[in-house]
Amino acid sequence: xxxxxxxxxxxxxxxxxxxxxxxxxxxxxxxxxxxxxxxxxxxxxxxxxxxxxxxxxxxxxxxxxxxxxxxxxxxxxxxxxxxxxxxxxxxxxxxxxxxxxxxxxxxxxxxxxxxxxxxxxxxxxxxxxxxxxxxxxxxxxxxxxxxxxxxxxxxxxxxxxxxxxxxxxxxxxxxxxxxxxxxxxxxxxxxxxxxxxxxxxxxxxxxxxxxxxxxxxxxxxxxxxxxxxxxxxxxxxxxxxxxxxxxxxxxxxxxxxxxxxxxxxxxxxxxxxxxxxxxxxxxxxxxxxxxxxxxxxxxxxxxxxxxxxxxxxxxxxxxxxxxxxxxxxxxxxxxxxxxxxxxxxxxxxxxxxxxxxxxxxxxxxxxxxxxxxxxxxxxxxxxxxxxxxxxxxxxxxx
Amino acid sequence: xxxxxxxxxxxxxxxxxxxxxxxxxxxxxxxxxxxxxxxxxxxxxxxxxxxxxxxxxxxxxxxxxxxxxxxxxxxxxxxxxxxxxxxxxxxxxxxxxxxxxxxxxxxxxxxxxxxxxxxxxxxxxxxxxxxxxxxxxxxxxxxxxxxxxxxxxxxxxxxxxxxxxxxxxxxxxxxxxxxxxxxxxxxxxxxxxxxxxxxxxxxxxxxxxxxxxxxxxxxxxxxxxxxxxxxxxxxxxxxxxxxxxxxxxxxxxxxxxxxxxxxxxxxxxxxxxxxxxxxxxxxxxxxxxxxxxxxxxxxxxxxxxxxxxxxxxxxxxxxxxxxxxxxxxxxxxxxxxxxxxxxxxxxxxxxxxxxxxxxxxxxxxxxxxxxxxxxxxxxxxxxxxxxxxxxxxxxxxxxxxxxxxxxxxxxxxxxxxxxxxxxxxxxxxxxxxxxxxxxxxxxxxxxxxxxxxxxxxxxxxxxxxxxxxxxxxxxxxxxxxxxxxxxxxxxxxxxxxxxx
Numbered sequence: 001x002x003x004x005x006x007x008x009x010x011x012x013x014x015x016x017x018x019x020x021x022x023x024x025x026x027x028x029x030x031x032x033x034x035x036x037x038x039x040x041x042x043x044x045x046x047x048x049x050x051x052x053x054x055x056x057x058x059x060x061x062x063x064x065x066x067x068x069x070x071x072x073x074x075x076x077x078x079x080x081x082x083x084x085x086x087x088x089x090x091x092x093x094x095x096x097x098x099x100x101x102x103x104x105x106x107x108x109x110x111x112x113x114x115x116x117x118x119x120x121x122x123x124x125x126x127x128x129x130x131x132x133x134x135x136x137x138x139x140x141x142x143x144x145x146x147x148x149x150x151x152x153x154x155x156x157x158x159x160x161x162x163x164x165x166x167x168x169x170x171x172x173x174x175x176x177x178x179x180x181x182x183x184x185x186x187x188x189x190x191x192x193x194x195x196x197x198x199x200x201x202x203x204x205x206x207x208x209x210x211x212x213x214x215x216x217x218x219x220x221x222x223x224x225x226x227x228x229x230x231x232x233x234x235x236x237x238x239x240x241x242x243x244x245x246x247x248x249x250x251x252x253x254x255x256x257x258x259x260x261x262x263x264x265x266x267x268x269x270x271x272x273x274x275x276x277x278x279x280x281x282x283x284x285x286x287x288x289x290x291x292x293x294x295x296x297x298x299x300x301x302x303x304x305x306x307x308x309x310x311x312x313x314x315x316x317x318x319x320x321x322x323x324x325x326x327x328x329x330x331x332x333x334x335x336x337x338x339x340x341x342x343x344x345x346x347x348x349x350x351x352x353x354x355x356x357x358x359x360x361x362x363x364x365x366x367x368x369x370x371x372x373x374x375x376x377x378x379x380x381x382x383x384x385x386x387x388x389x390x391x392x393x394x395x396x397x398x
Numbered sequence: 399x400x401x402x403x404x405x406x407x408x409x410x411x412x413x414x415x416x417x418x419x420x421x422x423x424x425x426x427x428x429x430x431x432x433x434x435x436x437x438x439x440x441x442x443x444x445x446x447x448x449x450x451x452x453x454x455x456x457x458x459x460x461x462x463x464x465x466x467x468x469x470x471x472x473x474x475x476x477x478x479x480x481x482x483x484x485x486x487x488x489x490x491x492x493x494x495x496x497x498x499x500x501x502x503x504x505x506x507x508x509x510x511x512x513x514x515x516x517x518x519x520x521x522x523x524x525x526x527x528x529x530x531x532x533x534x535x536x537x538x539x540x541x542x543x544x545x546x547x548x549x550x551x552x553x554x555x556x557x558x559x560x561x562x563x564x565x566x567x568x569x570x571x572x573x574x575x576x577x578x579x580x581x582x583x584x585x586x587x588x589x590x591x592x593x594x595x596x597x598x599x600x601x602x603x604x605x606x607x608x609x610x611x612x613x614x615x616x617x618x619x620x621x622x623x624x625x626x627x628x629x630x631x632x633x634x635x636x637x638x639x640x641x642x643x644x645x646x647x648x649x650x651x652x653x654x655x656x657x658x659x660x661x662x663x664x665x666x667x668x669x670x671x672x673x674x675x676x677x678x679x680x681x682x683x684x685x686x687x688x689x690x691x692x693x694x695x696x697x698x699x700x701x702x703x704x705x706x707x708x709x710x711x712x713x714x715x716x717x718x719x720x721x722x723x724x725x726x727x728x729x730x731x732x733x734x735x736x737x738x739x740x741x742x743x744x745x746x747x748x749x750x751x752x753x754x755x756x757x758x759x760x761x762x763x764x765x766x767x768x769x770x771x772x773x774x775x776x777x778x779x780x781x782x783x784x785x786x787x788x789x790x791x792x793x794x795x796x797x798x799x800x801x802x803x804x805x806x807x808x809x810x811x812x813x814x815x816x817x818x819x820x821x822x823x824x825x826x827x828x829x830x831x832x833x834x835x836x837x838x839x840x841x842x843x844x845x846x847x848x849x850x851x852x853x854x855x856x857x858x859x860x861x862x863x864x865x866x867x868x869x870x871x872x873x874x875x876x877x878x879x880x881x882x883x884x885x886x887x888x889x890x891x892x893x894x895x896x897x898x
Contacts, residue, residue: 040883040886043883043891044891045890108891108892108893110855110893110894112892112894113893114892115893141791141801143791143792143793144838145841146837146838146840146841146844146854148841148851149841149854149855149858151851152850152854153855167790167791167801229891231837232891234891297882298879298883298886300879303875304873304874304875304878305874306680306683306874324676324874325676330673330867330870331863331866331896332862332863332865332866333859333889333894333895333897334896335889339873339878339882372890373889373890378890
């Protein structure tokens with residue numbers, strides 16, 4: 001059996017895990033990140049939602065129920081975590097706009113205004129109210145975007161259809177990074193006589209160089225241009241994941257892909273290593289501390305059976321919001337489904353409560369009482385709690 | 399205004415069967431259905447073509463009818479019946495006396511029933527519980543109720559039958575005490591329609607009393623709700639029944655790529671407000687799990703309930719209520735046909751049309767048992783081989799339905815309802831239950847201008863709310879995971895608001 005030693009092993013490659021990893025690597029720790037695969041961040045809009053309760057997320061956080069994990073994070077840390085994120089993303093050529101004191105909107109593919117806090121620069125020009133007239137450029141046969149839904153709410157919206165010859169967001173995005181395709185497209189676009197104030201695209205404008213493409217188009221047509229995030233697969237989500245991943249590696253972190261933790265090695269109150277049955281490469285990774293950031297149900301951190309809810313890596317105790325009948329309300333549109341509270345209960349250092357392990361810290365959506373949809377606090381909570389978990393982890397190691 | 403001879407209200411198996419029978423006997427007719435075909439009990443059942451075995455002990459008359467109809471449907475509907483065969487399995491502790499009664503009952507009725515050893519049974523269905531004592535093999539089959547309705551309607555359409563779906567009957571027109579026609583509203587456009595006829599047939603199943611009351615009549619019925627669950631794959635190639643007195647959770651039926659298991663029996667009042675309780679789902683899973691243990695760990699993609707429109711009975715246990723049917727002559731030009739079951743729909747239609755012919759004093763006899771269902775080739779569903787020929791531009795990834803296919807159905811049916819596409823292509827029937835593809839199908843309908851942008855938005859909302867009713871009782875494991883993802887998409891990424 002091959003053994004590899006690290007200071008910290010992170011489990012889960014989402015926004016929380018990659019951020020925690022980068023923070024530790026920046027401080028000179030030897031960090032490995034193990035993951036089963038790509039995170040749910042790839043499916044997201046790419047926006048950093050901090051708290052959508054009020055116009056000012058910081059005030060919204062103060063109003064969250066007392067059990068909410070945001071209360072383990074100081075305002076200073078929240079500010080630092082967002083600053084750090086914006087700096088890191090600038091370094092990775094994926095600039096984000098926005099500030100922690102004020103939420104902003106992105107236009108959704110249904111024409112609604114979705115509240116977020118920091119948004120990819122490609123969505124910065126999105127209308128902030130229902131007044132701006134927009135013109136949508138869409139693509140023939142694109143199966144995940146239909147301007148009709150937006151027109152149902154913004155009646156004056158115009159649209160034009162370009163035939164890219166391919167039908168998925170991913171293939172169109174890769175075409176946009178080919179010079180020949182781009183030039184042909186621009187020739188077509190500049191011939192359109194667009195009257196509306198702004199020009200919108202489904203989020204297919206490249207994968208590596210989206211902010212540059214948006215900027216170029218905007219200069220060429222002399223109007224603000226913005227992207228509308230689509231249903232998964234989401235290009236802005238994937239860009240965010242790629243940038244976080246790149247940043248973590250740049251700071252010296254190592255990622256083990258398709259590395260499902262199936263066992264642990266322990267001694268007293270300490271987890272010594274995590275193991276996986278893979279052959280031909282390290283199948284046991286030792287570390288002084290572990291950060292668990294495997295996400296909630298979709299991410300694969302939690303599993304529900306008919307009778308119980310389990311945490312999948314360390315079998316940590318899980319807060320279960322009542323019997324199965326109470327997990328979901330009858331109304332689909334209710335954001336009050338009890339299941340939103342399921343997760344790991346932690347102390348203020350984000351160490352799991354009611355367990356003997358001293359060297360596990362948790363962050364992100366696996367925490368209990370997050371109610372992410374209801375509170376609009378997904379990636380923002382992941383960034384902030386990653387900072388707290390890293391701080392606790394460093395104190396522990398010292 | 400339309401004038402015809404016979405007005406049929408209800409587009410379930412019975413109503414569609416009556417339309418076919420009338421067409422084959424040359425009687426002009428018009429069928430009105432408030433939703434889509436098979437929208438009531440016909441579509442909300444397990445799709446079992448009974449061998450009659452289930453009733454051999456408790457209701458020999460129903461058992462005989464079932465077996466005879468089973469033979470007929472296998473013959474006339476070769477392409478829409480899957481001849482799976484069925485097993486009645488006896489588990490340790492199940493009464494041996496019932497087994498004797500069962501075999502004797504089958505023999506009396508003439509249902510071929512062969513007792514086989516547990517080893518032989520497990521050979522046939524490897525997923526069976528190895529603890530079973532024995533099994534009895536019977537000719538149960540599985541049938542697609544929706545396709546069955548479409549095929550019956552095809553015969554009617556080919557012979558001039560007038561069909562209106564999504565038309566709700568609002569009034570029965572009477573003149574001198576006789577029913578002479580109906581008024582209906584087009585649910586999509588709000589347009590009113592008046593149809594006159596000599597005879598009205600009320601074949602509305604669970605809604606029979608509601609329709610009869612429009613003519614000042616009554617149809618005494620007991621409505622019994624039954625819950626069913628759908629698995630995400632096929633666990634058995636044969637129908638599996640429990641060899642005991644009819645009880646909750648005693649049947650598993652394979653259908654296309656999935657299995658349906660049920661049922662429960664609860665007397666209810668309102669057929670328009672059905673909820674499936676978690677406890678019903680748990681009962682079905684644990685009972686089905688006794689016959690096929692793997693059922694306990696299989697992903698359930700949906701749970702739903704249907705209503706059995708049974709004739710009024712005072713029997714306390716609703717499993718015991720007769721599955722027989724009855725034709726009620728309201729003596730005012732309206733007939734109601736009530737009770738019965740999917741398997742005997744053709745016989746019910748035959749008896750109904752015999753009654754109509756007698757009242758018209760016409761002689762032509764029934765031909766529905768001899769002539770094969772027309773259109774089986776085109777309407778043979780959407781088999782996998784056909785789906786795999788074009789993998790470009792897939793709109794529904796679970797069931798491999800392409801954009802071209804969706805567009806073809808929209809053009810062909812000019813439908814304004816996404817359910818019609820679903821029934822005809824299996825779009826949205828897979829594990830995500832339309833979570834991704836309905837957004838697309840409605841978008842395509844809007845692109846093709848069959849619905850307005852506002853309608854597409856409103857229909858998407860309505861769909862999500864309806865879909866959730868079916869999914870909510872089955873939320874744990876991977877289905878819960880998928881549901882949370884779909885919820886993040888609509889309520890998070892797309893920021894869909896709560897309807898006003």
